[in-house]
Amino acid sequence: xxxxxxxxxxxxxxxxxxxxxxxxxxxxxxxxxxxxxxxxxxxxxxxxxxxxxxxxxxxxxxxxxxxxxxxxxxxxxxxxxxxxxxxxxxxxxxxxxxxxxxxxxxxxxxxxxxxxxxxxxxxxxxxxxxxxxxxxxxxxxxxxxxxxxxxxxxxxxxxxxxxxxxxxxxxxxxxxxxxxxxxxxxxxxxxxxxxxxxxxxxxxxxxxxxxxxxxxxxxxxxxxxxxxxxxxxxxxxxxxxxxxxxxxxxxxxxxxxxxxxxxxxxxxxxxxxxxxxxxxxxxxxxxxxxxxxxxxxxxxxxxxxxxxxxxxxxxxxxxxxxxxxxxxxxxxxxxxxxxxxxxxxxxxxx
Amino acid sequence: xxxxxxxxxxxxxxxxxxxxxxxxxxxxxxxxxxxxxxxxxxxxxxxxxxxxxxxxxxxxxxxxxxxxxxxxxxxxxxxxxxxxxxxxxxxxxxxxxxxxxxxxxxxxxxxxxxxxxxxxxxxxxxxxxxxxxxxxxxxxxxxxxxxxxxxxxxxxxxxxxxxxxxxxxxxxxxxxxxxxxxxxxxxxxxxxxxxxxxxxxxxxxxxxxxxxxxxxxxxxxxxxxxxxxxxxxxxxxxxxxxxxxxxxxxxxxxxxxxxxxxxxxxxxxxxxxxxxxxxxxxxxxxxxxxxxxxxxxxxxxxxxxxxxxxxxxxxxxxxxxxxxxxxxxxxxxxxxxxxxxxxxxxxxxx
Numbered sequence: 001x002x003x004x005x006x007x008x009x010x011x012x013x014x015x016x017x018x019x020x021x022x023x024x025x026x027x028x029x030x031x032x033x034x035x036x037x038x039x040x041x042x043x044x045x046x047x048x049x050x051x052x053x054x055x056x057x058x059x060x061x062x063x064x065x066x067x068x069x070x071x072x073x074x075x076x077x078x079x080x081x082x083x084x085x086x087x088x089x090x091x092x093x094x095x096x097x098x099x100x101x102x103x104x105x106x107x108x109x110x111x112x113x114x115x116x117x118x119x120x121x122x123x124x125x126x127x128x129x130x131x132x133x134x135x136x137x138x139x140x141x142x143x144x145x146x147x148x149x150x151x152x153x154x155x156x157x158x159x160x161x162x163x164x165x166x167x168x169x170x171x172x173x174x175x176x177x178x179x180x181x182x183x184x185x186x187x188x189x190x191x192x193x194x195x196x197x198x199x200x201x202x203x204x205x206x207x208x209x210x211x212x213x214x215x216x217x218x219x220x221x222x223x224x225x226x227x228x229x230x231x232x233x234x235x236x237x238x239x240x241x242x243x244x245x246x247x248x249x250x251x252x253x254x255x256x257x258x259x260x261x262x263x264x265x266x267x268x269x270x271x272x273x274x275x276x277x278x279x280x281x282x283x284x285x286x287x288x289x290x291x292x293x294x295x296x297x298x299x300x301x302x303x304x305x306x307x308x309x310x311x312x313x314x315x316x317x318x319x320x321x322x323x324x325x326x327x328x329x330x331x332x333x334x335x336x337x338x339x340x341x342x343x344x345x346x347x348x349x350x
Numbered sequence: 351x352x353x354x355x356x357x358x359x360x361x362x363x364x365x366x367x368x369x370x371x372x373x374x375x376x377x378x379x380x381x382x383x384x385x386x387x388x389x390x391x392x393x394x395x396x397x398x399x400x401x402x403x404x405x406x407x408x409x410x411x412x413x414x415x416x417x418x419x420x421x422x423x424x425x426x427x428x429x430x431x432x433x434x435x436x437x438x439x440x441x442x443x444x445x446x447x448x449x450x451x452x453x454x455x456x457x458x459x460x461x462x463x464x465x466x467x468x469x470x471x472x473x474x475x476x477x478x479x480x481x482x483x484x485x486x487x488x489x490x491x492x493x494x495x496x497x498x499x500x501x502x503x504x505x506x507x508x509x510x511x512x513x514x515x516x517x518x519x520x521x522x523x524x525x526x527x528x529x530x531x532x533x534x535x536x537x538x539x540x541x542x543x544x545x546x547x548x549x550x551x552x553x554x555x556x557x558x559x560x561x562x563x564x565x566x567x568x569x570x571x572x573x574x575x576x577x578x579x580x581x582x583x584x585x586x587x588x589x590x591x592x593x594x595x596x597x598x599x600x601x602x603x604x605x606x607x608x609x610x611x612x613x614x615x616x617x618x619x620x621x622x623x624x625x626x627x628x629x630x631x632x633x634x635x636x637x638x639x640x641x642x643x644x645x646x647x648x649x650x651x652x653x654x655x656x657x658x659x660x661x662x663x664x665x666x667x668x669x670x671x672x673x674x675x676x677x678x679x680x681x682x683x684x685x686x687x688x689x690x691x692x693x694x695x696x697x698x699x700x
Binding site for chain 1: 479480481482486487505506507508509510511512513514515517518580581582583584585586590591592593596610611614615616617620624646647
């Protein structure tokens with residue numbers, strides 16, 4: 001019975017002791033404690049990580065690369081957890097893998113603004129005390145999510161933007177990279193083809209990850225290059241807490257993707273967690289929030305969500321969203337509506 | 351019975367017609383329509399506007415100026431509504447008045463960043479279709495809230511930051527003002543006195559306004575100079591939708607003030623409206639959200655809120671928050687806990 005939260009596992013142990021008592025099997029006080037502790041350890045929830053590589057319409061010839069990318073990211077994040085890393089370490093690692101993969105619209109591979117430049121947004125959040133760090137419109141760094149984490153851990157602030165984010169990156173000795181090193185052929189083609197910002201129906205959102213550990217600690221991270229041909233200094237949902245991501249140990253963690261402007265209008269990540277707080281499962285919460293977004297402002301999006309008991313969902317109203325999850329030593333992944341592949345993580349040929 | 355929403359007023363007319371029917375008083379079809387329409391018009395809600403001038407600890411010698419400022423802002427916003435302006439016009443006008451008043455930490459009077467410069471944040475939101483505009487870390491303009499409105503109305507984006515916000519301001523022919531023109535003696539004194547960012551217990555938050563019209567349309571606007579000695583490029587809660595403000599015709603509108611970093615962690619504005627959606631009054635919703643913030647992350651704040659039926663509340667857990675409201679031709683205002691003054695708007699000696 002893997003996947004049980006530690007509290008549930010201990011409760012089951014307690015129920016077993018009570019059951020023994022009603023059947024006349026009397027356990028000594030020490031034995032009772034031992035049984036409860038054993039249940040707690042044996043049945044404790046295994047960590048779960050889920051990643052998303054952007055929602056939108058993915059061209060058939062690019063699907064394989066997207067799936068490979070999210071699988072690699074989920075496995076890297078999962079490995080971090082197995083090695084004793086925290087949920088924050090895991091989501092950061094998963095997002096770094098996708099920032100470094102030029103197929104995704106984040107880090108290297110980011111889409112270009114109206115001037116043909118890369119400006120990136122990122123957020124990271126630790127659900128324990130709601131600690132958060134974010135950067136917006138940052139340039140010339142390879143991994144905005146790492147800078148977001150430094151904002152969270154090394155400053156008294158939550159969000160640094162543009163020149164301030166660059167100044168902070170220098171102070172933290174983050175290597176400055178030439179803007180061109182983040183620009184791909186594909187990004188240039190997209191930029192030349194379009195005259196104005198492209199919404200999520202054609203383009204691709206963000207990358208992101210959510211994770212929960214065996215103690216019920218949750219975290220999220222999201223990173224994005226934004227919209228092709230966006231105005232200089234445009235900030236999307238990604239670094240905006242409650243829109244691009246939110247994590248709270250009392251409920252769960254969410255990372256969203258799609259058209260940033262409409263995701264912001266419904267504070268999508270926080271909305272999903274409000275539904276979880278009201279007793280919905282991750283899938284029900286995600287579907288309810290995405291349906292509300294469609295009904296209220298006629299906009300599609302995608303998201304990944306995990307609750308503090310280890311249940312997760314990857315839900316999207318767009319045509320596609322590449323996603324992958326590692327749970328109970330199984331890798332789950334998909335890209336189209338209804339698509340779900342499962343295999344043992346030891347079988348993945350990466 | 352002023353203060354009833356139009357829907358409630360029409361319902362009352364409908365109930366009256368039904369009552370006549372049960373008593374044997376038969377009205378013609380035309381008379382029935384007339385009665386319902388008359389109830390709708392006579393009992394319709396009057397517009398309400400509420401403003402806040404920042405939460406924190408206000409020195410006794412500055413209290414009078416704060417109260418004068420918020421009263422002026424509320425009356426200016428109210429006048430806009432009386433003249434047929436929209437709720438968006440009204441909240442913009444009220445915030446502009448406070449941005450221009452050097453007593454407040456917004457526009458002229460903003461606190462200074464670590465380099466002794468003014469960088470400002472602002473947001474405006476129209477509750478009808480959740481349209482929003484915001485700017486962060488913007489410099490050299492007198493009224494960030496006006497620029498936020500232009501972002502909402504003239505771009506496909508929600509948030510522009512730093513250099514991008516400046517570029518957009520130029521394109522919109524917003525006059526550039528010297529940074530020094532926004533800096534007050536008080537701001538310089540505060541900057542010199544402090545070595546690191548100051549939290550809301552000592553300093554003052556933001557300015558903001560919320561309004562509802564007779565149709566139940568709501569809007570909010572918030573504007574801030576941020577924290578004294580903040581890092582370059584620090585963005586607070588103000589331009590972050592759901593944190594510094596949120597407006598939704600289905601529930602109401604909120605503008606928050608206090609320590610931006612902690613307000614963001616609980617997405618305070620959206621949290622208040624979630625409680626309203628679940629049936630709480632504005633006061634109950636505000637108190638519940640502020641108590642949660644205090645319990646969960648041990649942080650105080652303040653906020654103003656109005657629901658779509660015209661009920662409002664100005665609630666704060668800090669020592670002070672200057673606020674004023676115009677409702678039913680009465681001006682209400684206060685600054686300390688439990689302080690409430692009421693007078694006719696025609697009696698205000700401004």
